[in-house]
Amino acid sequence: MYRYDAIDHRIVRERVEEFRDQTRRFLAGELSEDEFRPLRLMNGLYIQRLAPMLRVAIPYGHLSSTQLRKLADIARRYDKGYGHFTTRQNLQYNWPTLESVPDILAELAEVEMHAIQTSGNCVRNTTTDAFAGVAADELIDPRPYCEIIRQWSTLHPEFAYLPRKFKIAVSGAVEDRAATLVHDIGLHVVKNAAGEVGFKVIVGGGLGRTPIIGEVVREFLPTEHLLTYLDAILRVYNRFGRRDNKYKARIKILVKALTVEGFAAKVEEEWSHLKDGPATIRPEDVAHYASFFTAPAYESLSGSPAEFAAKLAEQPAFARWVERNTRAHRQSGYRSVVLSLKKTGVPPGDASDAQMDAVADWADRFGFGEIRVAHEQNLILPDVKERDLFVLWELAKQQGFATPNVGLLTDIICCPGGDFCSLANAKSIPVAEAIQQRFDDFDYLNDLGEIDLNMSGCMNACGHHHVGHIGILGVDKNGEEWYQITLGGSQGNQTSLGKVIGPSFARAQMPDVIEKILSVYVEQRQQGERFIEAVRRLGITPFKERVYAKDH
Amino acid sequence: MQKIIKDGAIVTDDWVRLPLAEDGTVANVPQDSDVIVPLAAWLAEPQRWQSRVGRTAVWLAPDDDPAKLAASLDRLPLVAVDFPAFADGRGYSIGRLLRERYNYAGELRALGDVGQDQLHYLWQVGFNAFEIKPSQNIELALQALARFSERYQATFREPEPLFRRRVTGE
């Protein structure tokens, strides 16, 4: 993984000192709340319902065991002993004091971490495929480019005060696991007819209040032009994006207003001045960043060793976990392990300090000291030998990280909602828990197969409800918490936005409603048909009829 | 007389910015004063401004197009960009365009809601003069100008981005 050099360290340390000074000036009354707000947001600090919330950047979801131990240590000493992994592969602390934040940042800087631009109207943490570098369907490893983009976007002097937040996602594989179609910019690695690698550039996707699927502004951008092209897009957005209404300030609104052709023409015009300029990436530059992401020292192993095969045969629970929570690896004899942070009764994405320490230990013991954060709010150990899986499984069970539900109904993506977030219309965590409690039978869950259930506490859509096969949105009706359901959303290559099925429900009704939706699927599915495929084939009507049928 | 930051030092200065009145005009001012006039006024009455004894400069609002000033740039001793609110970042792009696309070499001044937390970025995109808002201490603002000793991007001050300098090893 990428390692800081002396300059990276210096930049982050200088940013910590700047923020320390900004915090001091605010506490001393030299900066007003209005002046301090954008400054603290640009450093990931919100003032939440109960306390400040600090969001720490985990660049493209990559963590070393040392970094994860530091995150655990900070949770222990500055927070209430846990952290929350988000859908943007970051970590949030819910209980630090404002005064302690500069010290937390200084500690993070020691392990090459920061909170720069994890919030505010600027370019946010770039996200990518959690299986980057190990996925079997990868065209190129996107991580060197993610790091190049991370550096380009960090403290970019021209783009620190954009009309609104700005999110970039990169996918290097055939299957888009980075949700590139619902980001401000999605970069999808493609090969052209000549076999050259470049990026398909998608602009203007996004969830939130006005969910829109991004549109292609350039089918093929040679990789060397990545940064000059990004500069051109950002400049057009910075100059012409709306600033009069924060609900119309995202780039998607500008793209719609200009039409995608009109927007692309403006970008191309701007780019014609920047193209081939000094920010053009030379092969030796790519090589420099790629040198940090070489394959670790894998042993050459044959697949499915006898002791592993034997355990699979003897222990159905282990076999179920391997099937659900591990993924094929490029290297024979290895698999990637998804640690489920979706145990019933624990807020989705939360991990305690002890759990983080344990995961860091497993990463050292079984892998190469690396951990990934998936945007589904799970943790991934990318390189585990098949013969170690049984031992790891037993350890993960002790920590509550072995629930065999990855990709299933109870692997719920869920924002912190009304328990923590001051913007929420409704709580989300108790609804997730009620659904997990209702559907706790793994045979039934497995029979239902892959279902993405995503939930957000308000239309800001941090829980990506629009792209859940089943989406749940917290709404406010006369001061009461209600929940609206959408069906048919999906992420990946076939990204679609869910449709609202009808009037919203009270919290207590939610498990029943979900059960009714699933019963329609179970009755009407065809051989091998997944839930989302059934919804696409049947439309939402049969689900709607069942859910809103008068009680008999 | 006001104090501003220019080229890394605190200096006094007599330039007066003239606002654009509701009706699109600019008030009459003494012939020998140094004034910064709105772009619209500059474009509307070139004779009026060029025949003055005192110096005339132009200021741009965030939604002004710097291209419209391109033809005048070699005659202007100063161009200013207004930041009506510090969270309005359009002026940063305007600064770069003036410097990098239209090769403006004179004084480029940031005015309006300008304080110490913006100075480093403003300097990088090409501004060299800053009217600091009255609520902030100008000496502290001067110190903040040197807050960051490095940056990643290609900027006006440092066209060679860090990723290239790293590999080239200079």
Ligand code: SF4
């Ligand atoms: S979706 Fe709404 S409630 Fe949930 S975290 Fe985001 S802003 Fe808060």
